[in-house]
Amino acid sequence: MRNFELPGRSLVMARNGMAATSHPAATLAAVNVLQAGGNAMDAAIAACAVQGVVEPGSTGIGGDCFALYARGGRDDVLAFNGSGRAPAAATPAALAQKGVTEWTRHSAHVVSVPGAVDAWATLAADHGTRPLGELLQPAIALAEQGFAVAPRCAADWAANAALLRQDPEAARIYLRGGQAPAAGDVHHLRELAATLRAIAAGGRDAFYEGTIADGMVGFLQARGGLHTAADFAACRGEYxxxxxxxxxxxxxxxxxxxxxxxxxxxxxxxxxxxxxxxxxxxxxxxxxxxxxxxxxxxxxxxxxxxxxxxxxxxxxxxxxxxxxxxxxxxxxxxxxxxxxxxxxxxxxxTVYICVVDKERNCASFINSIFQPFGSGLVAPGGVLLHNRGQSFSLQPGHANTIAGRKRPLHTxxxxxxxxxxxxxxxxxxxxxxxxxxxxxxxxxxxxxxxxxxxxxxxxxxxxxxxxxxxxxxxxxxxxxxxxxxxxxxxxxxxxxxxxxxxxxxxxxxxxxxxxxxxxxxxxxxxxxx
CATH class of the missing domain: 1.10.246.130 (Gamma-glutamyltranspeptidase, large (L) subunit, C-terminal domain)
Structure with a gap:
């Protein structure tokens, strides 16, 4: 039993449903979904979308996703790999021709195609009880109306202000006068809200094809990236x-x-x-x-x-x-x-979320942009892009050498x-x-x-x-x-x-x-x- 004379927190007890996340707003969103009749997968996706807004240095639609899901708490657990792939043209030789001999974080070459949105859409359709558009509404509201920056988020934000200053869009969206918002400041992410609203209306295709995808591809190509529209359209996770x-x-x-x-x-x-x-x-x-x-x-x-x-x-x-x-x-x-x-x-x-609902469906759900604020690159639509491609090796013959449409080692x-x-x-x-x-x-x-x-x-x-x-x-x-x-x-x-x-x-x-x-x-x- 905990020593109640020492600082700390008690174990949380409940009978019906429960969620645990790294941000109160995300936990609350998940519990609200559960109490409204949604299941553990619904709640996990809603919480994850919220965290991409209120904890932007850790996760978001510009990242990747993995999940384990147990229906009714049974042992026949499902696994989903929602990690994105390198561009089809990405090879050590092609990158060497562009002068890439080592990875640098603030580079288009470390951005693999983000797999999170596809994962959310697939898991919601296959195992949720609510449409994806409904599950994104709490995140949209927070992005549009503003959220109070939490203390640990503020510390991570300040520690990465120099990275965000390197990209004009990142600085405009995430900084104030070149500085990170402090704990308790109210911050808005209106471009991200608009993108989330488009995904809510159009599903995964609204992100991987059309205007949003074209914006990401053009942004990356302008920085030397090998990405194409076909790379984004082909993004599919797998069970x-x-x-x-x-x-x-x-x-x-x-x-x-x-x-x-x-x-x-x-x-x-x-x-x-x-x-x-x-x-x-x-x-x-x-x-x-x-x-x-x-x-x-x-x-x-x-x-x-x-x-x-x-x-x-x-x-x-x-x-x-x-x-x-x-x-x-x-x-x-x-x-x-x-x-x-x-x-x-x-x-x-990264953010990690676990949810158990009244029927004992269990979601173990993780979403990441890799390092804090990922690559520090923000594409049109407020999409903060991860730097997961930095996990690839440039050494030919290595098990994790970059190759076209290959997925990097994931932490x-x-x-x-x-x-x-x-x-x-x-x-x-x-x-x-x-x-x-x-x-x-x-x-x-x-x-x-x-x-x-x-x-x-x-x-x-x-x-x-x-x-x-x-x-x-x-x-x-x-x-x-x-x-x-x-x-x-x-x-x-x-x-x-x-x-x-x-x-x-x-x-x-x-x-x-x-x-x-x-x-x-x-x-x-x-x-x-």
Whole structure:
């Protein structure tokens, strides 16, 4: 039980429906949809559209989307991959001819075709009960009438003001006199409202064809982009089969590659070979999580890519034999000096939303423009474009090398825990590259140590920076723990901002109660009715 003398927030309890998001306006929009008779998918889409307005540095229609959905809380979970693709003409050779030898964030070349709107439209049509146009109305109203900027959003906004100043449209729309709005300022996004209204009236085709698409294509081409109208018209997400692993008697489900959910499962497989005892944030336990993450991320960077453009050996990477190979490389008392990955055998910004409705339909929903404010490029219609293409490699022969109509490696990953044939917990963690470790960290704290979702979310976080020996450590990590990790050989550094953000809803099937947690590192909350 929570110590009520300490700062913090209580676990949210409800019987009928619940939503947890990183912004109060989005959570409220979702609960309003549920109370009006909509289901979990309806509520998730409405909340996501709202967040693209009130939390514009994290998400929006210029980004990508992934989802897991369980009808009635059953184990036959659906997965949807709504990640967009590179332009058909995009190859390392074509980019080299344009002088592109490395990715730069504020460039048309890092913009892949945004897949979010197609995902929303498809999921609403297939699994919702309300038309997409109705679900977009709360977001349209906030964009037109204005919204009060929340504190964490204001901090992220200010941290990226320099990026937004580089693009005249971004500066005009998102800044005031060259400065980001402060917490409590009322901000409007009227161009975005008009675009959302067009999508509400015309569906996905209003975004991927016609005036809005032509505006995005012309904008990108004027900056050297290889994008064409055909690239946008061809944008289609796809249903995929979730991948899973067994962890402490619970099945953990993730979307398959090109997302890094596979790596979250790999970390869990490694950790499953260690006992779960003592303090969940002891230096000994955190050391194991750090080392497991380093090994799993090395595997990610070596082998993970779009399976439609090259094989990804999911079976081997999820095998317990592979997990044991990596586990054997961990010294429980000392950090590895370096992490190399053998050849395989024959932060970033995001919003995560989970919703459970009265019928126990469960939506685990994530939408992102990658880094805060994405590319910093705003196309006509107020469309802030993501920079997900920056995740591609320019190295020929790499698993994640850019190619025509290829999807980049994705950091955004929705999660779902299933126990005894029913969903136990939809969950997700935001924070770019941190997300795979965040999933493993959260799942372990709930199912290894028996913590409730809110307590697990509140714990101090660490994250080994991929490719280095540095470990980001939040200020709440106790000094004694810090000293012990340093003695083990870790180099601790201060993160630029609190690490990640998470939401989770635990279903107590026996008592018919939903238990929701939302990350205090963000502005949001869990609400139920």
């Amino acid at each position: 995929v089969t979730p991948i899973r692993t067994r962890f402490r008697g619970v099945d953990i489900l993730e979307c398959p590659p090109n997302g890094q959910g596979l790596i979250a499962l790999l970390i869990m497989n490694i950790l499953s070979g260690f006992p779960a005892d003592g303090d969940p944030t002891s230096p000994e336990r955190l050391h194991l999580e750090i080392e497991a993450t380093r090994l799993a991320y090395a595997a990610r960077d070596a082998w993970l890519g779009d399976p439609l453009h090259g094989p990804v050996d999911v079976q081997r990477l999820l095998s317990m034999e592979f997990a044991q190979e990596l586990r054997a490389r961990i010294d429980p008392e000392q950090a590895a000096p370096r992490v190399d990955m053998p050849e395989p055998a024959a932060h970033k910004d 955004i990953i929705p999660g779902m825990a299933v126990q005894d044939g029913r969903v136990r917990m939809p969950f997700g963690v935001m924070g770019g590259h941190y997300q795979a470790m965040g999933h493993a960290h959260l799942v372990a704290k709930v199912f290894d140590y028996g913590l409730d979702p809110q307590t697990a979310i509140d714990l101090p976080r660490v994250f080994p920076v991929p490719g280095t020996r540095q470990v980001e450590a939040e200020a709440t990590l106790p000094e004694a723990t810090r000293a012990a990790l340093v003695r083990m050989g870790h180099t601790l550094i201060k993160p630029g901002m609190a690490i990640g953000g998470a939401q989770a809803i635990l279903i107590d099937w026996e008592r018919g109660v939903l238990q929701g947690g939302s990350d205090p590192r963000k502005d949001g909350c869990a609400l139920g009715y």
